[in-house]
Amino acid sequence: xxxxxxxxxxxxxxxxxxxxxxxxxxxxxxxxxxxxxxxxxxxxxxxxxxxxxxxxxxxxxxxxxxxxxxxxxxxxxxxxxxxxxxxxxxxxxxxxxxxxxxxxxxxxxxxxxxxxxxxxxxxxxxxxxxxxxxxxxxxxxxxxxxxxxxxxxxxxxxxxxxxxxxxxxxxxxxxxxxxxxxxxxxxxxxxxxxxxxxxxxxxxxxxxxxxxxxxxxxxxxxxxxxxxxxxxxxxxxxxxxxxxxxxxxxxxxxxxxxxxxxxxxxxxxxxxxxxxxxxxxxxxxxxxxxxxx
Numbered sequence: 063x064x065x066x067x068x069x070x071x072x073x074x075x076x077x078x079x080x081x082x083x084x085x086x087x088x089x090x091x092x093x094x095x096x097x098x099x100x101x102x103x104x105x106x107x108x109x110x111x112x113x114x115x116x117x118x119x120x121x122x123x124x125x126x127x128x129x130x131x132x133x134x135x136x137x138x139x140x141x142x143x144x145x146x147x148x149x150x151x152x153x154x155x156x157x158x159x160x161x162x163x164x165x166x167x168x169x170x171x172x173x174x175x176x177x178x179x180x181x182x183x184x185x186x187x188x189x190x191x192x193x194x195x196x197x198x199x200x201x202x203x204x205x206x207x208x209x210x211x212x213x214x215x216x217x218x219x220x221x222x223x224x225x226x227x228x229x230x231x232x233x234x235x236x237x238x239x240x241x242x243x244x245x246x247x248x249x250x251x252x253x254x255x256x257x258x259x260x261x262x263x264x265x266x267x268x269x270x271x272x273x274x275x276x277x278x279x280x281x282x283x284x285x286x287x288x289x290x291x292x293x294x295x296x297x298x299x300x301x302x303x304x305x306x307x308x309x310x311x312x313x314x315x316x317x318x319x320x321x322x323x324x325x326x327x328x329x330x331x332x333x334x335x336x337x338x339x340x341x342x343x344x345x346x347x348x349x350x351x352x353x354x355x
Contacts, residue, residue: 135158135159135161135176135177135178136158136159136160136161136179136180136181136182136245137161137163137172137173137176137178137180137181137182138150138153138160138161138162138163138181138182138183139162139163139164139165139166139168139181139182139183139184139187139192139195140162140163140164140182140183140187141164141165141186141187141188142184143164145184145236146162146164147162148236148238149182149236149241150162152238152242153242153245156242156245156246161176164188165187165188165189165190166183166187166189166191166192166194166195167189167190169183169195170195170199173199173204173206178206179249180209180248180249181199181206181207181208182208182209182210182211182232182245183196183208183209183210183211184210184211185210185211185212185213185219185223186213192211192226193222193223193226194226196208196210196223196226196227197226197227199227205281207229207230207248208227208228208229209229209230209231209232209244209245209248210226210228210232211231211232211234211236212232212233212234213233217320217324220321220324221324221327221328224283224324224325224328227283228283229248229283229284229285230244230248230284230285232244247311248284259291259295260294261294261297261341261352262354263276263338264294264333264341266287266290266291266294268291271284271287273290273332273333275333276335276338280332281332282332285310286325286328286329286332288310289306289310289325289326289329290329290333292306292309293342293350293352294352296352297352297353298351298352298353299351299352300349300350300351301349301350301351302349303322303348303349305349306322306349306350307322322349326342326344326350329342339354339355341353341354
């Protein structure tokens with residue numbers, strides 16, 4: 063459903079001859095548009111005029127003053143009606159506004175309509191999967207944090223989740239307290255200054271949450287950003303897996319510890335292009351260190 067609509071009255075006698083009186087029959091055209099569109103262009107229409115065809119070109123360039131999205135709006139894309147209701151009720155009880163979409167297609171429409179602050183999506187959906195949903199979001203330039211609900215916790219599952227563009231995942235069965243703790247972690251106020259962290263030829267912009275290496279802009283998911291930030295805040299320090307879990311994830315992690323390896327692998331693929339030095343080094347049996355050799 064569109065949030066707004068423009069009503070345009072068109073006259074058979076020719077809207078283009080504006081100063082002259084219009085005596086022909088009128089047609090009412092309703093042009094809907096959503097809050098995400100900066101302008102709507104309506105181009106050509108053919109209308110009968112005195113037995114002839116008048117070609118009317120009407121361009122509407124409407125700069126919309128869209129209000130920012132509701133700061134408490136969370137979109138839940140979930141096919142399981144019972145689970146969707148439980149998540150929605152818990153989110154509302156915690157003070158958030160919850161909007162539910164039953165499949166990937168309707169989820170994408172809701173992203174356009176409500177511009178949520180965070181998205182929760184199940185990997186298993188009717189129709190297109192949660193992975194497909196994430197891929198479409200990222201290919202469309204949507205950078206909203208995405209948490210994926212998953213039934214399995216294998217390395218392959220986590221890798222697929224990250225590759226699709228999700229920021230984090232939550233393992234089923236659904237546990238309200240842990241789920242809400244994760245939600246609050248991602249929605250906590252960002253008090254970062256506009257400073258940049260630097261290590262060698264790698265620069266991390268804390269304001270845009272993007273990295274830059276040798277002039278190459280690198281988009282990061284929220285979790286990739288937090289991991290790289292933590293490493294760059296402690297250059298040349300060997301960081302244990304326990305330290306990384308505590309400081310990057312910020313909660314009692316549930317799952318296999320090699321989730322860090324999965325994130326490090328994808329982070330390396332992004333920041334270490336062919337011919338560039340490896341910066342994130344593995345310290346076997348301990349953890350990781352950011353150094354140039």
